[in-house]
Amino acid sequence: MLCSTPILALPNFESSSPPFILDTDASDVAVGGVLSQKDIKGREHVTAYASTRLSKKMRQKSATQRELFAIYSMVRHFRHYLIARKFIVRTDHQALTWLKTMKEIDRSVALWYEELQQYDFTVQYRKGKGHGNADALSRRPTPAETGDVTVHTVFLSDPTRHHWRNTQSTDPDTALIYEKFLASSHKPASEEITSASKAARRIWQEWSKLSLEDEILWYQEGAHSPKRLVVPGSLVQTVLQELHEQLGHVGEKKMLGALSKRYWWPSLTLDVRDFCRTCTTGSGFKNPQPTVIAPLQPMPTGFPGERHGVPESVHSDQGPNFESRLCIEPCKVCRISKTRTTPAHPQGNGQVERMNRTLIGLLKAFTKDAQPDDWDLSLGRVLLAHRATVHTSTGVSPFKMLTGREMRVPSDIFVPNTEGSADNVPEQKKYYDRHCRTKVYREGDLVQIYRPVPPPGTHRKFHHPWSRDPFRVVKALSPTNYLVRNAHLRTQPITVHHNKMRPYKGPPPVGYEDEVYVLTEDRRLPVRNLNGSS
Numbered sequence: 001m002l003c004s005t006p007i008l009a010l011p012n013f014e015s016s017s018p019p020f021i022l023d024t025d026a027s028d029v030a031v032g033g034v035l036s037q038k039d040i041k042g043r044e045h046v047t048a049y050a051s052t053r054l055s056k057k058m059r060q061k062s063a064t065q066r067e068l069f070a071i072y073s074m075v076r077h078f079r080h081y082l083i084a085r086k087f088i089v090r091t092d093h094q095a096l097t098w099l100k101t102m103k104e105i106d107r108s109v110a111l112w113y114e115e116l117q118q119y120d121f122t123v124q125y126r127k128g129k130g131h132g133n134a135d136a137l138s139r140r141p142t143p144a145e146t147g148d149v150t151v152h153t154v155f156l157s158d159p160t161r162h163h164w165r166n167t168q169s170t171d172p173d174t175a176l177i178y179e180k181f182l183a184s185s186h187k188p189a190s191e192e193i194t195s196a197s198k199a200a201r202r203i204w205q206e207w208s209k210l211s212l213e214d215e216i217l218w219y220q221e222g223a224h225s226p227k228r229l230v231v232p233g234s235l236v237q238t239v240l241q242e243l244h245e246q247l248g249h250v251g252e253k254k255m256l257g258a259l260s261k262r263y264w265w266p267s268l269t270l271d272v273r274d275f276c277r278t279c280t281t282g283s284g285f286k287n288p289q290p291t292v293i294a295p296l297q298p299m300p301t302g303f304p305g306e307r308h309g310v311p312e313s314v315h316s317d318q319g320p321n322f323e324s325r326l327c328i329e330p331c332k333v334c335r336i337s338k339t340r341t342t343p344a345h346p347q348g349n350g351q352v353e354r355m356n357r358t359l360i361g362l363l364k365a366f367t368k369d370a371q372p373d374d375w376d377l378s379l380g381r382v383l384l385a386h387r388a389t390v391h392t393s394t395g396v397s398p399f400k401m402l403t404g405r406e407m408r409v410p411s412d413i414f415v416p417n418t419e420g421s422a423d424n425v426p427e428q429k430k431y432y433d434r435h436c437r438t439k440v441y442r443e444g445d446l447v448q449i450y451r452p453v454p455p456p457g458t459h460r461k462f463h464h465p466w467s468r469d470p471f472r473v474v475k476a477l478s479p480t481n482y483l484v485r486n487a488h489l490r491t492q493p494i495t496v497h498h499n500k501m502r503p504y505k506g507p508p509p510v511g512y513e514d515e516v517y518v519l520t521e522d523r524r525l526p527v528r529n530l531n532g533s534s
Contacts, residue, residue, distance in 0.1 A: 021038075025135045028054075029054055030054055075089075092127060187204075210230070217229075239259075249365040445503070452465045480498045484501070
């Protein structure tokens with residue numbers, strides 16, 4: 001043990017005592033030091049050990065700088081032993097033996113060098129093989145660096161498929177319809193639902209638009225309309241609250257547009273209107289639309305030039321960042337007309353101001369319960385809400401305008417993807433196959449296979465992606481997948497896609513006859529070939 005004699009010894013501070021010896025060493029992650037002193041018989045005894053981790057910035061310095069820092073930090077650590085006394089510094093870095101006589105000092109280490117001048121010591125070089133004491137301390141295991149990580153989570157509400165099924169079968173508004181639909185798809189007579197609730201009778205009137213899939217009741221307006229979940233009365237407020245918060249407390253029209261693609265119940269429009277008007281969060285920051293007096297100016301391009309090319313004109317307010325030379329000079333070079341609004345007249349740039357107002361409103365909605373200084377943490381949810389919400393001018397959401405499809409929001413986990421319906425797959429396959437250039441390979445055909453990844457030890461620059469050795473087709477597993485094996489080597493067959501094969505046009509392979517492989521469900525059995533060998 002390091003604390004047992006004669007490993008550790010008390011320091012001798014008498015004037016006639018031998019000098020202290022300080023062994024230092026630095027690794028890529030830490031520095032270590034061992035303070036020792038010889039006894040009257042010349043045996044060296046350890047007085048103390050020390051080590052410390054290097055900072056991230058220090059780990060980036062050169063080996064000489066780290067070794068010098070090891071001397072500096074260990075001398076400071078054992079200052080109470082070494083001050084006003086002669087001592088020896090031993091290091092395995094030979095360049096530091098000239099430390100006391102260096103004429104030019106690098107500015108980055110000048111502070112260390114200056115502080116070391118107050119100590120009386122000599123530097124001795126010792127080979128690394130005999131310098132294991134300090135070296136071990138500089139390489140001792142250190143804990144992994146940890147830091148704060150922001151975890152973004154999405155909390156889903158209770159309704160699951162199982163919960164939807166149970167609620168639809170027990171809720172007063174849907175239970176009777178669910179029971180009748182489960183028994184028969186024929187519409188029941190009106191006398192059978194006279195005792196049902198008003199909402200149930202409204203649902204009964206839409207019987208032809210209802211369907212039952214996976215024991216869940218769905219509503220579909222037309223053949224090309226999306227299927228929507230029939231929401232029982234007990235879940236209406238839950239659905240409204242959840243989607244309203246996810247979309248950033250939008251208004252009636254946008255809320256109705258989002259709901260009408262996902263859910264349905266008889267009083268949907270009326271409930272959305274009442275819910276949005278009673279939302280205190282949304283009404284607290286949404287101002288009435290101001291009256292536009294002046295006519296609209298030419299529409300801006302929208303995004304900077306790296307996405308849609310260099311614009312013909314750039315319009316902004318009179319902010320110093322837009323009127324600076326840094327902004328004006330590129331406009332002159334690219335011959336861009338730079339215009340600006342009149343002072344204190346934001347209506348001159350109304351489209352941008354309206355967008356800013358929308359984003360600020362969404363930020364207020366998402367940070368209502370959080371600290372105001374943490375508004376930037378809500379930017380991701382704000383952008384999701386804006387991109388998923390139907391724009392009143394275009395009639396579609398910004399996400400669909402850009403990608404051609406609706407964005408999936410957390411509430412869509414239980415809503416089927418109608419846009420990617422399997423009904424479109426045959427038509428898509430027919431269109432894809434129209435441009436295909438296929439070749440049918442038969443057993444025994446020689447082919448080359450495409451292997452873009454070079455084997456170990458081969459540089460990509462000198463790698464031939466198409467195999468030089470021919471491969472023989474063993475079996476066609478499907479119209480697109482084949483089992484092939486090297487025609488020159490006794491290797492196991494491999495499965496290759498049709499698109500990664502091409503006919504082999506080189507000289508015929510020279511070697512043994514291939515074995516024929518019988519494919520079973522769980523293994524591959526070699527069968528004797530024509531000459532009787534196996």
